[in-house]
Amino acid sequence: MTSIQNRIVGYRVIKASELQVHPDNWREHPTAQDTALRGILAQVGWVDTALYNVRTGRMIDGHLRKSIAAEDEIPVLDVDLSEDEERLVLATLDPIGAMVQANPHKLAVLREQLSLSSEPLNALLEKYQQEGAAILQALTHPAAETPPAIPLIERFIIPPFSVLDARQAYWQERKRAWLALGIESELGRGSEDKKEGGLVFTPSAQGESIYRLRNEMRATLGYDPSWDEIISEAQHRGMHVFSGTSVFDPVLCEIAYRWFCPAGGSILDPFAGGSVRGIVATALGYAYTGIELRAEQVSANHEQAARIVPEALPIWLTGDSSQMDSLLPSAYQSDFLFTCPPYFDLEKYSDDNRDLSRASSYAAFLETYRAIVALSCARLHEDRLACFVVGDIRDRHGHYRNFVADTVAAFRDCGLELYNEAVLITALGSLPIRVGKMFEASRKLGKTHQNVLVFVKGDWHKAVQAVGPIVVANDIAETMGW
Numbered sequence: 001m002t003s004i005q006n007r008i009v010g011y012r013v014i015k016a017s018e019l020q021v022h023p024d025n026w027r028e029h030p031t032a033q034d035t036a037l038r039g040i041l042a043q044v045g046w047v048d049t050a051l052y053n054v055r056t057g058r059m060i061d062g063h064l065r066k067s068i069a070a071e072d073e074i075p076v077l078d079v080d081l082s083e084d085e086e087r088l089v090l091a092t093l094d095p096i097g098a099m100v101q102a103n104p105h106k107l108a109v110l111r112e113q114l115s116l117s118s119e120p121l122n123a124l125l126e127k128y129q130q131e132g133a134a135i136l137q138a139l140t141h142p143a144a145e146t147p148p149a150i151p152l153i154e155r156f157i158i159p160p161f162s163v164l165d166a167r168q169a170y171w172q173e174r175k176r177a178w179l180a181l182g183i184e185s186e187l188g189r190g191s192e193d194k195k196e197g198g199l200v201f202t203p204s205a206q207g208e209s210i211y212r213l214r215n216e217m218r219a220t221l222g223y224d225p226s227w228d229e230i231i232s233e234a235q236h237r238g239m240h241v242f243s244g245t246s247v248f249d250p251v252l253c254e255i256a257y258r259w260f261c262p263a264g265g266s267i268l269d270p271f272a273g274g275s276v277r278g279i280v281a282t283a284l285g286y287a288y289t290g291i292e293l294r295a296e297q298v299s300a301n302h303e304q305a306a307r308i309v310p311e312a313l314p315i316w317l318t319g320d321s322s323q324m325d326s327l328l329p330s331a332y333q334s335d336f337l338f339t340c341p342p343y344f345d346l347e348k349y350s351d352d353n354r355d356l357s358r359a360s361s362y363a364a365f366l367e368t369y370r371a372i373v374a375l376s377c378a379r380l381h382e383d384r385l386a387c388f389v390v391g392d393i394r395d396r397h398g399h400y401r402n403f404v405a406d407t408v409a410a411f412r413d414c415g416l417e418l419y420n421e422a423v424l425i426t427a428l429g430s431l432p433i434r435v436g437k438m439f440e441a442s443r444k445l446g447k448t449h450q451n452v453l454v455f456v457k458g459d460w461h462k463a464v465q466a467v468g469p470i471v472v473a474n475d476i477a478e479t480m481g482w
Contacts, residue, residue, distance in 0.1 A: 007085075009054060010078040016069035019050060019076065022058045024087070027094060029064045032123070038068055049077040051093075053086050060090050157472050158255050164452065165425040171251055178250035181283075181308050183276055210234055211433050248273065248340060252389065252424065252452070253280040256338055260385040260454060261286060262466045265335030270321040270376045271356075275301040277338065278314030286336075288314040289328070291321045293355055320354050321372045328379065335466070337376050337386035341369060343393045343403065362401055370410045377414040383462035386416060389424065391450040398442065404451045411455045420454035 050062025059066065060081075065074060081089065152159040153170055165171065213234055217225045225233075253276060261267060267281050272290025278301060281288035292298050298316045305313050319327045342357040344365045352358070359365035380386060390407050392400045408418050426448055435446035456463050 007079045007081060008077060009080045011049070011075070012078065013073050013075050015071060016050075016066045016074040017071055019052060019059050019062075019066050019074070020057055021063055021066070022060060022090060024090060025059075025063055026091075027063065029067075034064065034068070036123075037064060041068065046075050049075040051089075052076050052078050053081050054078045055080050056083060056086055058086070060086060061093055155472065156255070156470060157258065158251070160259070162420075162422045163425065164252070164255075164422050166249060166251070167425055167427060174254070175249060175251045178254070178280065181279070182304065183247075183250065183279055183308065184304065209239060213237075213239065248276040249424075250276050250280050253277050253338075254284065256387050256452075257281055257284055257286055257336070258470050258472065260387055260467060261336035261338075263468055263471070266333070267336045267338055268332075268334035268376060268379055269339045270324065270337075270372050271339045271341045272301070272316055273297065273340070275304045275314075278316060279305055279308055282309045282312050282314045285312075289332075289334070290314065290316045291319055291324055291327060292316055293318070293320055293352055321375070322354075322368055324372070324375050324379070332379060333381050334379055335381055335384055337380055337388075339376075340389040341372075341407075343391055344401070346393050362395070366406055369406075370413070373407075373410040374414050377411065377416055377457065380457050383458035383466060384456075385419065385463050385467070386411070386455045386457065388453050388455075389450055390453060391447070398444065404453070407453060411453075416455040416457045418453060419456040419460060420452075422452040422454075424450045424452050426450060 048062075048065075050065055051060040052058075052062075053060055060079070062074070062076075157174070158164060158171060166175075210230065214225065214230050217230060217233060257267070257280070264285050264287070266287040266289065267277075269277050269288065269290035272278065272292040274297065278288045278290050282305065290301075292301070295318045298318045301316050302313070317327045342355070342365075344359065344362055345357060356365055356368055359368065377386070388407055388411075390404055392403050395401055411418070428448055431446045431448055438444055438446065
């Protein structure tokens with residue numbers, strides 16, 4: 001090994017005020033360090049020196065000692081270093097010293113032999129002893145490797161936030177997988193013939209390509225074509241045309257069942273509508289019972305279910321949910337309520353006067369709706385959850401009716417409490433095209449969300465315990481056992 005140079009050129013005791021501090025000194029001294037050093041100096045005195053570079057006339061180490069000594073004398077060790085060497089020592093002296101590790105056992109023995117009058121010194125040694133013990137524990141008993149965090153999507157299918165964004169790629173990918181099973185919820189709703197009274201939205205609810213076609217036809221024909229003409233031309237060209245019927249989102253079904261229903265539990269749906277909620281429930285191993293007023297819809301649902309989930313079919317009962325006690329077995333109790341009720345007159349489902357969407361007034365609609373909520377809640381086991389997907393609707397004056405709040409009130413009147421509330425962000429469709437004119441004329445915001453309301457009957461702790469752990473399949477094929 002090369003001989004180590006001795007750069008020390010002298011030792012002296014001088015007034016601390018004569019020492020020039022280093023302009024690049026980077027160390028700051030907290031109050032605890034200042035107090036501890038004063039304590040040891042008071043009890044013992046000087047046992048270490050300040051470090052001074054005679055070539056530059058600047059201190060390298062000992063700045064706190066100089067500050068404490070003030071006008072008193074301080075021992076100084078003189079060294080002879082170049083400016084580059086001085087900077088190197090200034091930068092590394094303390095960090096190298098800080099690399100020391102305490103042997104907690106030896107330090108404990110040493111502390112027992114000490115008589116310290118300074119509490120800050122005791123605190124300093126206690127800190128070193130605890131840190132040393134922690135390091136020793138880590139070296140001799142290494143902790144088990146922390147498993148990597150599992151993404152929320154893998155744990156829960158969808159991140160369990162109060163905003164459920166159905167536009168996200170992960171949502172759309174899973175939705176496509178469900179629909180690829182052959183679910184066609186609009187069957188039975190009269191989508192082939194509006195005269196049958198199917199669930200029909202305004203024909204103008206189309207995508208951007210249809211609106212471009214409309215502009216093209218307007219320029220060619222010299223007049224504004226009707227939507228029937230536009231849709232007929234679009235179909236002739238093989239373009240995708242919105243069917244005019246709403247299809248319930250299967251991904252929303254899946255997360256509602258997996259998150260809020262006990263495994264293999266029974267699900268009651270008082271406003272069954274299409275096949276989606278029943279097929280998804282059965283595919284996931286739940287016992288689904290839906291009540292639907294329209295016999296043609298029930299027939300179409302059964303046909304789809306027989307093709308997609310033939311091993312365990314959902315149950316759809318044809319009838320009026322306001323009379324569900326005559327439709328369900330007297331002992332029937334569900335583990336979860338899940339449905340999407342009619343939004344009064346926003347959509348017309350049928351020509352049947354018993355259909356809530358054909359109620360004579362909102363008050364009449366609400367009276368029957370509240371009665372169905374009450375009957376459904378009575379068929380729900382204690383310590384269970386319920387989920388209704390609703391959206392607010394405007395009256396003929398353009399004001400919101402507050403249907404969401406009316407739904408909450410209906411459940412509370414049945415003794416259930418609102419437990420979760422989420423906003424479901426839905427696809428924009430043609431809204432970006434339509435909203436400009438609408439907003440300019442009325443200042444009404446384009447509505448692109450629904451409300452997902454979760455209620456609890458009884459003790460939520462017991463309800464969550466009954467649901468149990470959330471089991472998530474990697475894909476729909478795994479869910480179906482393919």
